[in-house]
Every structure is written in structure tokens, then in C-alpha cells.
Amino acid sequence: MANHYLSIEGIGKTFTRDRAATEVLRDVTLGVEKGEYISIIGHSGCGKSTLLNIVAGLTPSTVGAVLLDGKAVDEPGPDRAVVFQNHSLLPWLTVYENVALAVDKVFGATKSAAERAEWTKYNLDLVHMGHARDKRPSEISGGMKQRVGIARALSMEPKVLLLDEPFGALDALTRAHLQDQVMQIHATLGNTVLMITHDVDEAVLLSDRIVMMTNGPAARIGEVLDVPLERPRNRIALASDRTYLRSREAVLKFLYERHRFVEAAE
Amino acid sequence: MTATAAKKLQPATTPARPAATILTLPVQTRPGTGRLADMARGAGANLLPPLVVLVMLIGLWEVLCSSPTSSLPPPSQVVTDTWELIIHPFYDNGGNDKGMGWQLLASLQRVALGYLLAAVAGIGLGVLVGQSSLAMRGLDPIFQVLRTVPPLAWLPLSLAAFRDGEPSAIFVIFITAIWPIIINTAVGIRNIPSDYRNVARVLRLNGFEYFAKIMLPAAAPYIFTGLRIGIGLSWLAIVAAEMLIGGVGIGFFIWDAWNSSLISDIILALIYVGIVGFVLDRIVAFIGNRVTRGTAAS
Numbered sequence: 058m059a060n061h062y063l064s065i066e067g068i069g070k071t072f073t074r075d076r077a078a079t080e081v082l083r084d085v086t087l088g089v090e091k092g093e094y095i096s097i098i099g100h101s102g103c104g105k106s107t108l109l110n111i112v113a114g115l116t117p118s119t120v121g122a123v124l125l126d127g128k129a130v131d132e133p134g135p136d137r138a139v140v141f142q143n144h145s146l147l148p149w150l151t152v153y154e155n156v157a158l159a160v161d162k163v164f165g166a167t168k169s170a171a172e173r174a175e176w177t178k179y180n181l182d183l184v185h186m187g188h189a190r191d192k193r194p195s196e197i198s199g200g201m202k203q204r205v206g207i208a209r210a211l212s213m214e215p216k217v218l219l220l221d222e223p224f225g226a227l228d229a230l231t232r233a234h235l236q237d238q239v240m241q242i243h244a245t246l247g248n249t250v251l252m253i254t255h256d257v258d259e260a261v262l263l264s265d266r267i268v269m270m271t272n273g274p275a276a277r278i279g280e281v282l283d284v285p286l287e288r289p290r291n292r293i294a295l296a297s298d299r300t301y302l303r304s305r306e307a308v309l310k311f312l313y314e315r316h317r318f319v320e321a322a323e
Numbered sequence: 324m325t326a327t328a329a330k331k332l333q334p335a336t337t338p339a340r341p342a343a344t345i346l347t348l349p350v351q352t353r354p355g356t357g358r359l360a361d362m363a364r365g366a367g368a369n370l371l372p373p374l375v376v377l378v379m380l381i382g383l384w385e386v387l388c389s390s391p392t393s394s395l396p397p398p399s400q401v402v403t404d405t406w407e408l409i410i411h412p413f414y415d416n417g418g419n420d421k422g423m424g425w426q427l428l429a430s431l432q433r434v435a436l437g438y439l440l441a442a443v444a445g446i447g448l449g450v451l452v453g454q455s456s457l458a459m460r461g462l463d464p465i466f467q468v469l470r471t472v473p474p475l476a477w478l479p480l481s482l483a484a485f486r487d488g489e490p491s492a493i494f495v496i497f498i499t500a501i502w503p504i505i506i507n508t509a510v511g512i513r514n515i516p517s518d519y520r521n522v523a524r525v526l527r528l529n530g531f532e533y534f535a536k537i538m539l540p541a542a543a544p545y546i547f548t549g550l551r552i553g554i555g556l557s558w559l560a561i562v563a564a565e566m567l568i569g570g571v572g573i574g575f576f577i578w579d580a581w582n583s584s585l586i587s588d589i590i591l592a593l594i595y596v597g598i599v600g601f602v603l604d605r606i607v608a609f610i611g612n613r614v615t616r617g618t619a620a621s
Contacts, residue, residue: 141518145516
């Protein structure tokens with residue numbers, strides 16, 4: 058069990074507020090191999106963001122442990138870089154400075170100033186944002202902000218990249234464009250990725266495996282679906298691909314037949 | 324840029340290129356030629372209305388106070404009475420008999436010292452109260468009570484403590500300016516979005532890096548709001564405090580003029596006090612705008 062690159066073992070999380078306890082996650086166990094692209098999908102309120110925050114170390118788990126590359130995770134760190142849903146760029150820094158902040162902190166001791174500048178530039182070019190390096194976040198579009206957020210996360214050379222609904226706030230065309238870029242980057246760098254999403258097509262298109270969560274409270278992993286599609290994947294060719302359609306159908310059935318979203322269960 | 328990236332990355336899909344061009348925002352390329360004309364037009368639109376109102380008010384004042392029985396002098400009288408003071412702002416006959424420039428500088432010096440101390444201590448305490456809920460629970464009620472004490476009420480106490488007018492005046496400035504700085508800084512710190520904290524945690528910024536790179540810039544708009552209120556209050560307090568402590572300073576100049584029945588001198592001093600207060604406020608606002616350019620925009 059412990060020989061996975063990233064292993065989430067028996068994670069449970071209970072939030073306590075004013076003596077009222079809410080169990081959000083129960084006994085979540087998942088092994089992720091190096092270079093794998095995993096999506097976690099589920100209805101809103103199923104605790105998928107909590108799970109990601111636990112892996113990131115931002116939220117402590119109540120029970121269970123997260124092991125990354127043989128080491129237990131108990132605090133946030135650049136080896137588990139997070140791309141936040143709302144980009145979280147620092148508005149007083151330029152695009153370049155936002156990425157440089159991460160690069161200088163993570164590689165301050167190991168790389169020279171020139172190497173760090175080169176590395177910052179390389180990561181911005183990777184997301185095609187080199188042209189806007191001196192703009193501030195308020196001067197660029199939502200999709201561009203998210204690309205800078207991705208560049209910042211990639212620049213930390215994380216062991217696992219955590220994406221928290223990274224394309225959720227974008228329009229459909231920008232989203233498709235960014236998904237393609239993320240696929241390219243994944244193909245080039247071979248990152249291990251854990252992505253939260255609520256978009257079925259996005260999950261099938263990008264993932265090697267899709268982790269489907271049951272509804273909360275006390276959400277569990279309901280099913281894990283393998284997506285045996287060849288890479289590189291092309292969204293137009295896949296639109297009529299039988300494996301793609303079958304995978305898509307499996308996720309839809311899970312979400313809308315067996316685990317329909319029940320509003321306000323309490 | 325796209326070309327360099329494409330060399331490193333084999334694009335699996337071609338739409339990357341046109342989409343990227345569409346996303347590029349044509350940001351603020353102001354034509355250099357029209358700028359001067361724009362500025363002139365803007366200045367005209369901003370300066371003309373207050374100038375018209377000013378001329379009307381002075382005219383009204385002239386009419387109302389021109390009768391020989393009037394207790395206050397009309398503006399023409401004020402100018403002739405104080406002409407020597409206006410054209411010689413920096414004369415020095417020793418003692419308190421100094422030009423208006425020296426009087427104002429003496430007051431500004433006290434304000435500068437008291438205000439700088441208040442800014443440093445106020446931001447420090449504000450950070451403490453904003454960061455630690457324990458410190459907030461302990462200190463906030465005390466701050467809320469102390470801040471309602473009128474500035475001049477501190478003067479007798481500080482005279483008793485320092486046994487000298489100069490440090491007492493500076494203390495009054497300090498204690499006047501510090502409350503809005505503390506309270507606004509604390510609010511700013513408490514309002515830092517949790518996303519910025521999470522970014523700092525993922526990057527493992529240490530306490531000092533977090534303070535300098537996240538906390539101060541994120542709270543800067545609030546801090547400058549406090550600093551701006553603080554400078555206004557300082558200038559309000561110094562005039563009153565100087566009336567009581569005496570010596571060189573615009574406040575005592577006014578009091579001295581009243582005792583010598585030089586009403587025109589008082590009016591001139593009030594105009595100077597107003598202008599200096601306005602300039603101080605604008606200086607802090609200008610610095611604030613420059614420093615928080617990025618933060619406020621989002």
C-alpha cells in the first residue's frame with residue numbers, strides 16, 4: 058500500500074463548530090502513481106475540496122495520513138503546489154513577480170539569481186504568458202490569471218500538482234483552451250496531478266483515472282474509473298470515440314443515477 | 324514569446340496560437356500627443372469652479388465687513404494689515420517674533436515627530452491586534468475607550484509627566500494620530516483574503532517574509548486610510564496644543580495675535596493653517612496611491 062508515489066490512507070475529516078460536529082469525509086483511501094493525472098469529481102458539498110486541502114496540508118485531517126514519496130504530509134509545502142480556483146495572484150505584483158516570488162523562495166538557496174530569472178521566464182513561456190510579464194493581475198483576463206497561477210505552481214517543481222477546480226470560473230472556450238495547454242504541459246513534464254472538478258467532460262478528457270465521490274456528509278470514494286484513452290488526446294477526435302463516450306456515460310450514471318445530488322440533506 | 328514556448332513544447336493542438344492573440348488585452352496605450360491637452364482641460368475643469376466660488380465668497384466678505392462698525396476686517400484690510408508678514412515669511416527678530424514660515428515650520432516639526440512615532444507604533448500595534456485574536460480581545464476595548472478622549476485632555480497629564488511643553492505637544496500629536504492608524508491597520512490585517520495566506524503557507528514564507536511580502540502590501544490601502552486620518556487629526560491638535568504651551572508655532576502665533584487684537588494676523592494664520600493641512604493630507608494620499616497602486620485595483 059505504501060509503495061504508491063502519493064498515498065491517501067484512511068482519511069477522515071470532521072469539522073466541529075459550536076459543539077456541532079459535521080463529518081465531511083470518511084475513510085478515503087487512494088493511491089496515485091508518479092505521472093498520473095487523477096480527477097476527483099462529485100456534487101458540490103461532497104468534500105472534494107477538503108480532500109485536496111488535506112493533501113496540500115492546508116487543512117489537517119481528523120484521522121488517516123497522506124504519504125508523498127515515502128514521507129508523511131503534515132504541513133503545506135512547495136512539493137504540493139496548489140492552483141487555487143480563483144487564481145490567488147497577489148494583485149500588487151506583476152505577472153513576472155508573482156512567479157518570481159515562488160521561484161526565489163523555493164530555489165533561493167540552490168539556483169543563482171540568473172538561473173532563477175531564466176526559470177521564471179521559462180515557466181511563463183510554458184503557459185504562453187511571457188508577453189504579459191510586466192502586467193498586473195487586474196490588467197489581464199481571467200483565463201490569463203489562471204495560466205499565471207499554473208505557471209507559479211509549476212515553477213515550484215512540485216512532486217504533485219494540486220488543481221482546485223482550476224477552470225471552474227472560466228467561460229467554455231477559454232476553459233477548453235486551458236485544458237489543451239494543461240494536457241501539453243502534462244505530456245512534456247510528466248507531472249503527477251490531482252484535480253478537483255465538477256465537469257464530466259473535463260474529467261474524462263484530462264484524466265488517467267477518475268475518482269467519483271459519493272454525496273456528503275461523510276463522503277467516500279464511490280468508484281474509481283480508468284480512462285484507457287491514448288495520449289495525446291484530441292477533443293474533436295474524442296467527441297465520437299467509443300471509449301470516451303463509455304467513460305463519460307459511466308461518470309454521468311454515477312453522478313445522476315446512483316448518487317443524485319440531494320439538496321439540503323439535513 | 325509564443326515561438327520560444329512552442330520550441331520547448333510540441334503543441335498537440337494548434338488553436339493555442341489564435342486563442343492567445345485573442346486573449347491579449349490592448350492595455351492603456353495613451354497617445355502621447357493628446358496627453359498635455361487632456362491635462363490642461365482636466366485642470367481647467369477642476370480649478371475653475373473652486374476659483375469662481377472663492378472670488379464670490381471674498382466679494383461677499385468684502386461687502387459684509389466694509390462698514391466701519393464691523394468687528395471683523397474685510398479682505399482688503401487683511402491684506403494691507405498683514406502685507407509685511409506675507410512678503411517676509413522668514414524674518415527673525417529673536418524670541419517669538421519670527422516670520423510665518425518659521426512659525427509653520429516649528430509646528431510642522433512637532434507634527435512630523437509625533438506623527439512618525441504614531442505611524443510606527445500604530446502600525447505595529449495594529450498588526451498585533453489584527454494578527455492575534457487574543458491581543459485583540461485584550462487591547463481593543465481599551466483602545467476604543469482611549470480613542471474617544473479629546474486630544475487636548477491629554478495635555479495637562481503630559482505636562483505633568485514631561486514637565487516641559489515641547490515633548491508634551493509631541494505626545495499630544497502622537498496620542499491623537501495613533502488610534503485611527505491602529506484601528507485601520509488591524510482591520511486591514513484581518514481582511515487579508517485567506518487565499519493570500521494559503522499562498523504564503525504553500526510557499527512556506529517565514530514570519531518576516533509573510534509580513535513584508537504579503538501582510539503589508541495586502542493591508543496597505545487600509546493602513547494609508549488610517550495614516551491619512553491621522554495626519555489630519557495631528558494638524559488639528561497641534562494648533563490647539565500650541566496655544567496652550569506657547570513658544571514658536573502657528574498655534575501660539577494665533578493666540579498671541581488675539582491677545583494683541585491683531586485680527587488680520589489671525590485670519591492670515593488660519594488661511595496658512597488650512598493650506599498646510601490640505602497639503603499634508605494630499606501628500607499622504609499621494610504616497611498612499613503610489614504604494615497601493617496594484618492592491619486597490621483588484
